[in-house]
Amino acid sequence: MTTTTQRRSRPWNRYRTQAWLGKAFVHAILIVLGLACLIPMMLVISISLSDELALVKSGYQLYPVGFTTAAYDYILQQPGQMLQAYAVTGLVTILGTGFGLLFSSMLAWPLARQDFRLRGPLSFYVFFTLLFSGGMVPFYILVTRYLGLKDNILALILPYLVTAWYVLILRTSFAQLPTELLDAARIDGAGEWRIFFRIVMPLSKPVLATIGLFYVLRYWNDWFLALLFINDSVLYPLQYLLYVLMRNISFLASNPQTTGVPIPTQSARMALAVLAFGPALFTFLLLQKYFVRGITIGGLKG
Amino acid sequence: MQKNRLHSILAVLLVAALFLGACPAPASPAPAAESGAGEATAAPAGDLVPVTYTYASRGVPADLAEVQAAMNEILNAKIGxxxxxxxxxxxAYNDKMQLRLxxxxxCDVMFTAPWTNSYANNVANGVLMPLDDLLLEHAPGLWASMPETTWEAARVNGKIYGVINQQIFPKPWGVNVRKDMLEKYNFSLDDVTRWEDMEPFLQAVLEGEGITPVYANVDGQANLWRSQYWGYDGLDDGIGFIGIKANDESLTVINFLDTVEYEESARLTQKWYDAGYFPQELPQADEADAMFRAGQFAMSYHVEKPGNDVExxxxxxxEFVSKNLTDPLILDTSGATATLSAICKSSKNPEKAMEFLDELNTNVELYNLLAHGIEGKHWVWVDEGNKVLGFPEGMTNATSGYDPNTDWEFGNQFNGYYRDAKQVGAWEKTAEMNDTAFPSEALGFVVDRTPIQxxxxxTTAVWTEVVEPIANGWVSWDEAAADAKERLDAAGAQVIIDEVQRQLNDWAATNKTK
Amino acid sequence: MQANNLKSPATKSGFFSRWIGGQRAWETNLSLLTMALPGILLLFVFAYLPMFGIIIAFKDYRFVDGILGSAWVGMENFRFLFGTDTAFRITRNTLVMNSIFIATTTIGALLVAILMNEVYQSRMSKYYQTMLFFPYFISWVIASYFVFAFLNGSTGLANQIIERFGGDPPSWYRTPEAWPLVLTVAHIWNSIGFSSIVYLAGILGISPELFEAAKIDGAGKAAQIRYITLPMLYPLIIILVLLAIGRIFHADFGLFFFVPRDTPMLYSTTDVIDTFVYRSLVQLGNISMAAAAGFYQSTVGFVLVITANWVVRRINRDYSLF
Incomplete structure (x- = not known):
């Protein structure tokens, strides 16, 4: 929409050609960059569908050589467990992202306020956790013994809920919100909570979408918490299941005890990666619609 | 607004949940007895004593509960x-167990080994129960199943902390050569006794096939140094660069870099590397395996244990032809303690745990239940006379509900049934190897790492950096050995040698006088 | 705030109320504190409570004695880090490589974000964004296979190209000098999508009216970027750089371990604190020594970031971290 108005207001041909050339140049750079990222991804998919022996001879190709689904067949011997793991990961990701975004924003907004007296000390309080950690053993003891969260899905959600890095980015972004609007709301008698939910959050959609995306990726990709706290295979999240499958495959491949079909280790590794990112990519595309320009004061009023 | 209220309610709920979870922290830091949670399928009836057995496995088998029930049928009645x-x-086994410990x-009974859930570290950390008295009182059968020299191998500072699973103890390093290549190049292994005897064949393969003859990957060191092959006992694989000559009665601890054998190995490896017998750049294990399967290697060196061809x-x-080149076979502590079962110091019922270990190692039926599952359901006899089993009709290792495939982990492997007719007799041969191997003068000595952490x-860090390139033949011995020794010494090599020598002398004073 | 102070005289007397700034400000502060409370508590439980475990770094932690029961050993656990001549090398590699990463990623990400913003109306932008995120899903283990396929001596694409143009192909896995470049490229490739999206969100948050006003004043693209986009992004850039400085002593283990395939010949440029610690302790599994290494990394990062923050504060108070 903005482009049409721009065009109408700029009738000179020379500028238009220049602008067009500039845009083409920008596209060219981004296409090259995009391909550098796309090709390895295509290799992963193609190797996952390749015959390993054919691969040794031909090297990595962008199309599957000696097409076979053997790796997937091997991994998906128990499709039920895989589906269960998707469900666990889905639930953890949704809850974690939702509450994480909420609590992090609720913490970041006061930290962004010049008139909040504890701004400095609390910012430091948040930041400090980014640098120092007590290590795995005390963390493990705390969660299993004192919080009693072993084999509990909350153990996969709570530890990452408030992450210093995200809070500080949110704070920076919140601090740049136009003050006039907030003042206006205050004069109307709006309380802090109302201001936060009705003005701050809606105005911050791009950064919330970004941090939301980070939360999604963090929860989606995590296997570490499960390694620590989950023994019950019903509660295995996806990445942990894949991690365990890969380690088991490597172990089996190097310690075969009986005759059998050799396990396609390398293509299995790639197939596991495909199973891991496929759905995450889908979420990514879904979230993209929140990256919209021009959520301005005017836009909000309308 | 509706949405806002929902937000606040959810927020309150989650905070509440957090606090409810956080508050009832036990006042006393007594260890929570929850390690067995979720696993106990049947409540112990009467005055049965609960014992947990933690081990590494490939996933959780679908029919685990049934196998457990079948095992309990035996155990309930026999030892309560x-x-x-x-x-x-x-x-996840190593990480999880180390964290738990x-x-x-x-915990009661657990699997421990030098390579996962480290036996030496567990001993150093004091989490294992000394077993000497328990063995004598509660596991006479198990105690009698192995000669006392074998038990010595599990002894640290005078106490036994682990039950050795009987399997192959010495490391018969040798060659594993593709049969088709041997036939094509008309080469026989009969006259091969040392690594270098393979050279004519490797050269022929290199020229004739255009492939790299010798398998190597980033994990298995790509070199010809194998301490047992060269007649050494490595004392502690975790230290890596020290050892004694296996037949050295003076028990002199040496730095491998100072030995002629190490130099010979390095020079030979470099010759092979330069000639192109070894890969010029090392592939990852799975790449290397795929390359071997695709015919891009002709041989590997390996532990040539009986029945290895099948694996x-x-x-x-x-199809492979293999030959052991390690002569004499050396029985050292690390070989004898490759896999162990141990009882945790935190166990409430160590006596019953020991009785269970006794049963597992001496009761053939119980052992094979754990190793192979239930007869008729998970396996059937192929040849009962020779104790060879197979999958039931239509079942494979992929569709079986119970096929752990790790009999070496559970106990005395010689009690196990064979999985392939070609393996028949392998246990007898292995036992013979164990019995006839030359026992290292330091057999039974275990380094206490505590004072030299x-x-x-x-030295571990320096070793990888400066010695590995020499050992792998990437740099020449003449150029790099002196510098490597210097760096290793600067990192504290002599401190380690002195301390281990002291420990070894002390050990010899109490153990060798008999 | 000053006005508030004047309007509400001592409704609550004493230092505290004066510090807060009166009734209205008191209520505001209370609301804000309530709002921050869940976050504060979560951090307290999951970050601060386990932090007492830092004392493990100063103890000979024996499992059976527990954390409190183990013996104090002073700085003994730190000795392995500094005991050899490697200490200087790993510190230098970690600092230099991370500095390069911070600089290149910041500039690269800004550049990509600005470019992306220029074509944001285009349907293609969605695909660019998605594609740039792909590497994030490729683990370093998998990436190491591709790097190997590209650089290995016998069949590697890189050397084939060099030979095609008559060059003398190097043996990459024996040439440590090449690896700062290889690792930097790998790092940018992996993180550019992730980093640029933060800046893109920042740019999208800038009020379009600012750009419209600039256009009316006759500012071209370059001028708009220089006088509007970048200044508006300064707070974000500074915060991200400060956060990165705080972790400058922590290296990305996967990148430095898997991509060079843990090749000893490359250690002179690829060995960083994290890989060294891993290599040293892989046999020992000594938790105390690992804790000591972590504590050392955090402390140095802490000192650096406090210094950097102090400098930022001197220049512009609003941009500082705390």
Missing amino acids: VNLSLEPIDFG AAGEE AEARYGW TEIAQ
Whole structure:
């Protein structure tokens, strides 16, 4: 929409050609960059569908050589467990992202306020956790013994809920919100909570979408918490299941005890990666619609 | 607004949940008895004593509960133990067990080894129960099943902390060569006794096939140094660069870099590397396996244990001819303690745990239940006379509900049934190897790493950096050896040698006088 | 705030109320504190409570004695880090490589974000964004296979190209000098999508009216970027750089371990604190020594970031971290 108005207001041909050339140049750079990222991804998919022996001879190709689904067949011997793991990961990701975004924003907004007296000390309080950690053993003891969260899905959600890095980015972004609007709301008698939910959050959609995306990726990709706290295979999240499958495959491949079909280790590794990112990519595309320009004061009023 | 209220309610709920979870922290830091949670399928009836057994496994088998029940049928009646099996995935076993032990969680019987859930570290950390008295009182059968010299191998500072699983103890390093290549190039292994005897064949393969003849990957060191092959006892694989000559009665601890054998090995490896017998750049293990399967290697060196051909064929897809080149075979502590079962210090019922271990190692039926599952359901006899089993009609290792495939982990492997007719007799041959191997003068000595932790950390890092390139033949011995020795010494090599020598002398004073 | 102070005289007397700034400000502060409370508590439980475990670094932690029961050993656990001549090398590699990463990623990400913003109306932008995120899903283990396929001596694409143009192909896995470049490229490739999206969100948050006003004043693209986009992004850039400085002593283990395939010949440029610690302790599994290394990394990062923050504060108070 903005482009049409721009065009109408700029009738000179020379500028238009220049602008067009500039845009083409920008596209060219981004296409090259995009391909550098796309090709390895295509290799992963193609190797996952390749015959390993054919691969040794031909090297990595962008199309599957000696097409076979053997790796997937091997991994998906128990499709039920895989589906269960998707469900666990889905639930953890949704809850974690939702509450994480909420609590992090609720913490970041006061930290962004010049008139909040504890701004400095609390910012430091948040930041400090980014640098120092007590290590795995005390963390493990705390969660299993004192919080009693072993084999509990909350153990996969709570530890990452408030992450210093995200809070500080949110704070920076919140601090740049136009003050006039907030003042206006205050004069109307709006309380802090109302201001936060009705003005701050809606105005911050791009950064919330970004941090939301980070939360999604963090929860989606995590296997570490499960390694620590989950023994019950019903509660295995996806990445942990894949991690365990890969380690088991490597172990089996190097310690075969009986005759059998050799396990396609390398293509299995790639197939596991495909199973891991496929759905995450889908979420990514879904979230993209929140990256919209021009959520301005005017836009909000309308 | 509706949405806002929902937000606040959810927020309150979650905070509440957090607090409810956080508040009832036990006042006393007594270890929570929860390690067996979720595994106990049947409540122990009457006065059965619960015993947990934690081990590494490939996933949780679907029919685990049935196997556990079948085992309990035997155990309940015989020793009044109610067993719960706790398999943990191989990939996570080390991390999970070390965390649990570090956090002081309770456990009864667990699998420990030099390479996962480290036996030496567990001993150093004091989490294992000394077993000497328990063995004598509660496991006479198990105690009698192995000669006393074997038990010595598990003894640290005078106490036995682990039950050795009987399997192959010495490391018969040798060659594993593709049969088709041997036939094509008309080469026989009969006259091969040393690595270098393979050279004419390797050269022929290199020229004739245009492939790299010798398999190597980033994990298995790509070199010809194998301490047992060269007649050495490595004392502690975790330290890596020290050892004694296996037949040295003076028990002099040496730095491998100072030996002629190490130099010879390095020079030979470099010759092979330069000639192109070894890969010029090392592939990852799975790449290397795929390359072997695709015919891009002709041989590997390997532990040539009886029945190994079957396993190699399963891994690489070729028919193999193999030959052991390690002569004499050396029985050292690390070989004898390759896999162990231990009882945790935190165990509430160590006596019953020991009785369970006794049963597992002496009761053939119980052992094979754990190793292979239930007869008729998970396996059937192929040849009962020779104790060879197979899958029931239509079942494979992929569709079986119970096929752990890790009999070496559970106990005395010689009690196991064979899985392939070609393996028949392998246990007898293995036992013979164990009995006839030359026992290292230091057999039974275990290094106590506690006083030299810093030095071990330092030398381990330096070893990989400066010695591995020499050992792998990437740099020449003449150019790099002197510098490598210097760096290793600077990292504390001599401190380690002196300390180990002191420990070894003390050990000899109490153990060798008999 | 000053006005508030004047309007509400001592409704609550004493230092505290004066510090807060009166009734209205008191209520505001209370609301804000309530709002921050869940976050504060979560951090307290999951970050601060386990932090007492830092004392493990100063103890000979024996599992059976527990954390409190183990013996104090002073700085003994730190000795392995500094005991050899490697200490200087790993510190230098970690600092230099991370500095390069911070600089290149910041500039690269800004550049990509600005470019992306220029074509944001285009349907293609969605695909660019998605594609740039792909590497994030490729683990370093998998990436190491591709790097190997590209650089290995016998069949590697890189050397084939060099040979095609008559060059003398190097043996990459024996040439440590090449690896700062290889690792930097790998790092940018992996993180550019992730980093640029933060800046893109920042740019999208800038009020379009600012750009419209600039256009009316006759500012071209370059001028708009220089006088509007970048200044508006300064707070974000500074915060991200400060956060990165705080972790400058922590290296990305996967990148430095898997991509060079743990090749000893490359250690002179690829060995960083994290890989060294891993290599030293892989046999020992000594938790105390690992804790000591972590504590050392955090402390140095802490000192650096406090210094950097102090400098930022001197220049512009609003941009500082705390």
